[in-house]
Amino acid sequence: MIRFLSFLIAVFIVTTIYLSNTVQERQNVLRRVAQHNDTWAISQTVQEFMRLEATLALYNADTYDVTLDDVRLRLDIMISRMLTMREGTIKLFMGEMPTRERTMNTLFAVVTDLDTSLNGSETPDLAPILARMHELERPLTTLSAQSVQLSWARVEKNLVALERIHRISGIVVTILIMCWCGLLLILQNHNRLLKLAHKRGKILNNSLNEAGEELRNKNRSLHYAAHHDSLTALPNRVLFWGELETALQTPDCSVSLLLLDLDEFKTINDTMGHDFGDVLLHQVSERMRRFDVKPQMFCRLGGDEFACLLLGKTAEDSQAYAHDLAIDIAAPYQLSDRRVEIGCSIGLVNVPTPSVDDAQELFKRADIALYRAKASRSDRICVFEPFMQGEFDDRTLLESDLRKAIGQGEIEVAYQVQVCVRTDELRGIEALARWNHPTRGHISPNIFIPIAEDIGLIRELGQHILTKACAEAVTWATPLKIAVNLSTMQMQSPEFISVVSEAIRVTGLKPNRLELEVTESMLLDKREDIVIALNDLRRFGITIALDDFGTGYSSLAVLRDIPFDTIKLDKSFIRDIGHDKEAEALVKLVIDLGQTMNKFIIIEGVETVEQKEIIRKLGGHIAQGYLFGHPVPATELAHLR
Numbered sequence: 001m002i003r004f005l006s007f008l009i010a011v012f013i014v015t016t017i018y019l020s021n022t023v024q025e026r027q028n029v030l031r032r033v034a035q036h037n038d039t040w041a042i043s044q045t046v047q048e049f050m051r052l053e054a055t056l057a058l059y060n061a062d063t064y065d066v067t068l069d070d071v072r073l074r075l076d077i078m079i080s081r082m083l084t085m086r087e088g089t090i091k092l093f094m095g096e097m098p099t100r101e102r103t104m105n106t107l108f109a110v111v112t113d114l115d116t117s118l119n120g121s122e123t124p125d126l127a128p129i130l131a132r133m134h135e136l137e138r139p140l141t142t143l144s145a146q147s148v149q150l151s152w153a154r155v156e157k158n159l160v161a162l163e164r165i166h167r168i169s170g171i172v173v174t175i176l177i178m179c180w181c182g183l184l185l186i187l188q189n190h191n192r193l194l195k196l197a198h199k200r201g202k203i204l205n206n207s208l209n210e211a212g213e214e215l216r217n218k219n220r221s222l223h224y225a226a227h228h229d230s231l232t233a234l235p236n237r238v239l240f241w242g243e244l245e246t247a248l249q250t251p252d253c254s255v256s257l258l259l260l261d262l263d264e265f266k267t268i269n270d271t272m273g274h275d276f277g278d279v280l281l282h283q284v285s286e287r288m289r290r291f292d293v294k295p296q297m298f299c300r301l302g303g304d305e306f307a308c309l310l311l312g313k314t315a316e317d318s319q320a321y322a323h324d325l326a327i328d329i330a331a332p333y334q335l336s337d338r339r340v341e342i343g344c345s346i347g348l349v350n351v352p353t354p355s356v357d358d359a360q361e362l363f364k365r366a367d368i369a370l371y372r373a374k375a376s377r378s379d380r381i382c383v384f385e386p387f388m389q390g391e392f393d394d395r396t397l398l399e400s401d402l403r404k405a406i407g408q409g410e411i412e413v414a415y416q417v418q419v420c421v422r423t424d425e426l427r428g429i430e431a432l433a434r435w436n437h438p439t440r441g442h443i444s445p446n447i448f449i450p451i452a453e454d455i456g457l458i459r460e461l462g463q464h465i466l467t468k469a470c471a472e473a474v475t476w477a478t479p480l481k482i483a484v485n486l487s488t489m490q491m492q493s494p495e496f497i498s499v500v501s502e503a504i505r506v507t508g509l510k511p512n513r514l515e516l517e518v519t520e521s522m523l524l525d526k527r528e529d530i531v532i533a534l535n536d537l538r539r540f541g542i543t544i545a546l547d548d549f550g551t552g553y554s555s556l557a558v559l560r561d562i563p564f565d566t567i568k569l570d571k572s573f574i575r576d577i578g579h580d581k582e583a584e585a586l587v588k589l590v591i592d593l594g595q596t597m598n599k600f601i602i603i604e605g606v607e608t609v610e611q612k613e614i615i616r617k618l619g620g621h622i623a624q625g626y627l628f629g630h631p632v633p634a635t636e637l638a639h640l641r
């Protein structure tokens with residue numbers, strides 16, 4: 001198409017140039033045609049000459065009524081005619097042939113002489129001039145004829161040229177018309193294509209608009225998904241941080257941050273299934289959404305952790321709000337045919353002038369408060385106070401020290417005897433973890449064992465103590481039982497069985513000398529798995545003791561379902577025997593239960609001879625306590641080897 005257009009344009013240019021040339025040429029031809037005037041002028045001059053001659057002859061004959069003035073008139077006309085003969089193209093025509101030149105000169109001479117004669121005397125002799133004029137008639141007639149002839153020849157030639165020009169012009173014009181037609185066709189085609197393109201463009205535009213809208217919708221839903229929790233549809237962590245940072249930048253507006261954690265949600269999740277847990281989380285979030293006093297924002301941070309952001313509230317108002325919220329959440333939930341109750345712990349922090357705190361810092365404080373709220377058994381709502389930060393920092397330091405101590409094998413094992421109250425013979429020895437901190441001194445296992453669980457090092461620590469205790473027991477001369485405490489996380493480890501069997505293999509301890517102590521709280525989660533593991537261990541010959549019996553959530557079902565060999569009655573029951581009959585009755589009950597169920601009963605915390613005697617009287621056999629010996633390091637067990 002472009003080639004064709006270029007060709008048309010080239011043709012246009014060429015034809016236009018050619019046409020302008022043709023017009024120019026036509027102008028020239030026409031100009032040449034105009035030279036017929038010369039022929040007319042020459043013949044007029046000849047005719048005028050003839051008239052002058054005739055007038056002169058009549059004047060000379062004097063018979064007619066011709067005056068000198070008539071002659072002069074004719075002469076003047078003749079002279080004026082003659083003057084034109086000496087100009088322009090006529091002059092050129094005259095100069096073409098010597099005869100013409102001569103005739104012309106003769107004519108000029110005759111006319112000049114006549115003029116002189118007429119001006120010279122009253123009666124000029126005109127006969128000689130008439131004779132000379134007569135002689136001139138012929139050459140002048142020839143001249144006129146030649147002029148006519150030449151003129152006709154030129155006319156003929158110019159006509160041919162004009163015809164040619166007209167013919168060519170016709171062809172050029174035809175070409176031009178054809179070009180125009182071609183151009184018109186192209187334009188029409190272009191128009192059609194343009195209309196088509198316009199139509200397609202419109203369709204494309206529409207589909208682009210639709211795609212754009214779809215993209216915008218997708219973007220919106222992606223944005224929503226990126227900022228909301230899919231289970232509860234509450235804002236998620238990302239949106240929460242954004243809102244918290246914005247809130248902290250708002251001048252003169254106090255910010256309260258509440259961190260919520262559901263109590264025992266994990267247990268519900270583990271015992272009733274994750275789907276059930278999900279439905280519960282959803283219902284809890286619905287309660288938050290519907291909670292009367294609308295907060296700035298509720299969001300789910302993950303798992304069973306939620307956050308609530310309040311703006312413009314005083315510390316007291318925020319605390320009251322947290323209290324009401326906790327009550328609202330704690331109300332029973334009806335999940336299909338089950339009624340569930342779940343409480344929550346709340347950590348609260350309030351900053352009246354938020355600009356001084358950054359979001360991370362605020363969150364950390366609320367987290368510290370939540371940590372305390374969870375640790376406290378009585379108060380589920382904890383408001384952050386500056387001293388807590390110190391405690392938290394202290395704990396962080398302790399964590400890092402413990403990490404180091406476990407890594408370097410600095411946790412020691414102390415041994416406490418278990419004695420038969422009837423024969424005073426040793427029944428076994430319990431291994432108890434000991435940490436002697438370089439600056440803080442002795443730290444209770446009640447403190448560092450939970451920290452080791454929190455920082456995920458309990459398995460490593462448990463393995464260390466188990467191996468150390470087994471290795472110690474192997475050195476004893478009598479095959480006493482060695483009791484080792486276990487923590488929940490240790491038992492939940494998939495490698496637990498292999499860790500125990502490895503300790504036995506490495507140390508060479510007979511499995512029936514090992515007693516593993518578990519607490520009731522361990523049996524809340526994944527009970528089936530734990531029962532399987534305990535049975536595996538018992539098949540191995542290892543015995544299992546239920547530690548701290550009576551302090552947990554024991555039900556008789558625990559005693560029925562869990563495969564124990566020994567029940568260790570918690571020391572809190574012994575404290576009051578001797579002066580509290582009910583306490584004694586309880587101890588008796590457990591001793592009888594053991595006998596009935598064919599289990600060993602170990603009474604813990606025996607500190608006095610009186611307590612020992614009462615236990616003996618109540619039918620008890622084995623006891624453990626300061627009366628028989630404090631936990632001692634391995635070095636003090638030399639007598640056993």
Ligand code: C2E
Nearest residue numbers: 432433444445446449465485486487605606607625626631
């Ligand atoms: P537990 O298993 O009940 O251990 C007995 C605790 O009672 C020991 O405290 C012991 O020193 C103390 N005790 C013994 N006789 C008496 C007494 O007559 N009167 C009083 N008032 N207390 C007595 P300890 O060593 O501070 O251990 C505390 C708890 O830490 C242990 O309680 C046990 O639950 C845990 N624990 C200790 N070592 C380990 C360990 O290696 N692993 C695990 N998972 N937990 C351990």
Ligand code: CA
Nearest residue numbers: 430485517547
């Ligand atoms: Ca124990």
Ligand code: CA
Nearest residue numbers: 547548568604
């Ligand atoms: Ca105990």
